[in-house]
Amino acid sequence: MSWDLIGHGWAADLLAEHIAKQQLRHAYLITGPQGIGRRTLSLRLAQAVNCLRPPAPGQPCQACSSCRQIERMQHPDLSIVHSEPPSIEIKIDQIRMLQRTLALSPYQANYRVALLLDFEEARENAANALLKTLEEPASRVILVLTAESIERLPPTIVSRCEHLRLRPVPVEQLSQSLQSQHHIDPDVARKLAHISAGRPGYAIELEQDKQRLDQRITWLDDHYRLLGENRVERFAYAETAAKDKESLRALLPIWASLWRDVALQATGASVPLTNIDRQAEITTLAERFGLHVAMSVIQLLEHTNELIDQYVNARLAAEVLMLDLPRR
Numbered sequence: 178m179s180w181d182l183i184g185h186g187w188a189a190d191l192l193a194e195h196i197a198k199q200q201l202r203h204a205y206l207i208t209g210p211q212g213i214g215r216r217t218l219s220l221r222l223a224q225a226v227n228c229l230r231p232p233a234p235g236q237p238c239q240a241c242s243s244c245r246q247i248e249r250m251q252h253p254d255l256s257i258v259h260s261e262p263p264s265i266e267i268k269i270d271q272i273r274m275l276q277r278t279l280a281l282s283p284y285q286a287n288y289r290v291a292l293l294l295d296f297e298e299a300r301e302n303a304a305n306a307l308l309k310t311l312e313e314p315a316s317r318v319i320l321v322l323t324a325e326s327i328e329r330l331p332p333t334i335v336s337r338c339e340h341l342r343l344r345p346v347p348v349e350q351l352s353q354s355l356q357s358q359h360h361i362d363p364d365v366a367r368k369l370a371h372i373s374a375g376r377p378g379y380a381i382e383l384e385q386d387k388q389r390l391d392q393r394i395t396w397l398d399d400h401y402r403l404l405g406e407n408r409v410e411r412f413a414y415a416e417t418a419a420k421d422k423e424s425l426r427a428l429l430p431i432w433a434s435l436w437r438d439v440a441l442q443a444t445g446a447s448v449p450l451t452n453i454d455r456q457a458e459i460t461t462l463a464e465r466f467g468l469h470v471a472m473s474v475i476q477l478l479e480h481t482n483e484l485i486d487q488y489v490n491a492r493l494a495a496e497v498l499m500l501d502l503p504r505r
């Protein structure tokens with residue numbers, strides 16, 4: 178089985194080599210967009226260092242009890258830290274609790290592995306608390322942080338980690354892997370490879386959750402309709418959407434993905450579109466608005482999401498967005 182990832186072969190090779198040559202770092206930082214495979218890569222690393230029957234140095238068997246427990250994220254020497262809903266922040270208490278755990282030697286494994294997921298969600302005091310652990314690492318402890326990008330993390334954290342940046346998997350490669358490794362129908366695989374914009378985890382999630390796929394279509398329909406509507410109708414939409422902050426945070430990137438396609442179309446770039454099922458709308462918007470407006474709408478959508486992350490009143494943020502969206 179070995180690392181068994183879709184794409185990111187270079188990252189698996191690098192980590193396997195660190196293990197095989199006993200050059201493991203104390204801390205890794207894996208960045209890339211949601212659904213690209215950051216957590217899967219982190220879990221494979223945890224498996225590879227703790228596998229009971231590695232088929233080759235640095236390779237996890239994915240079949241022994243240790244590999245299986247790690248896959249289920251239920252291994253006694255695996256700690257997982259992430260924001261706990263309804264909170265969207267990683268808190269200092271969570272870091273302190275992790276530090277107490279890491280101070281103990283592993284129960285049964287070679288290494289204790291701590292995964293700190295979406296670490297850009299850490300409060301400043303939580304990130305500062307983690308610095309101490311990064312500066313004075315215990316032996317037989319590996320920290321793996323994930324984040325969207327290094328720009329959203331304190332430089333002091335980034336500089337203490339070995340950084341691996343995961344990029345989207347080419348659409349054709351992803352489509353092939355979805356067919357061969359996950360037995361997904363060729364037409365569906367191709368569509369998922371586009372819609373997920375080369376993010377394997379997101380593609381698989383969509384395949385397993387038809388509701389999310391339908392939700393995406395509804396949100397794209399809503400957006401296109403809103404572009405033709407007036408302020409009253411837009412504000413009514415903002416009011417409803419803001420009631421569910423989580424779904425608002427999920428909706429904005431999907432709208433942004435449409436505008437990214439519009440921008441690509443406007444420049445005539447021969448890059449595969451994400452929303453291949455919305456080709457007609459993308460062409461209309463590209464002709465109507467062009468590159469400059471498309472770029473400003475992407476910025477607007479990203480900025481709105483940041484505001485919501487920063488606890489700005491969601492309804493207010495959504496209303497401002499509605500005022501600033503262009504009119505079709």
Ligand SMILES: [Zn+2]
Nearest residue numbers: 228238241244
């Ligand atoms: Zn194993």
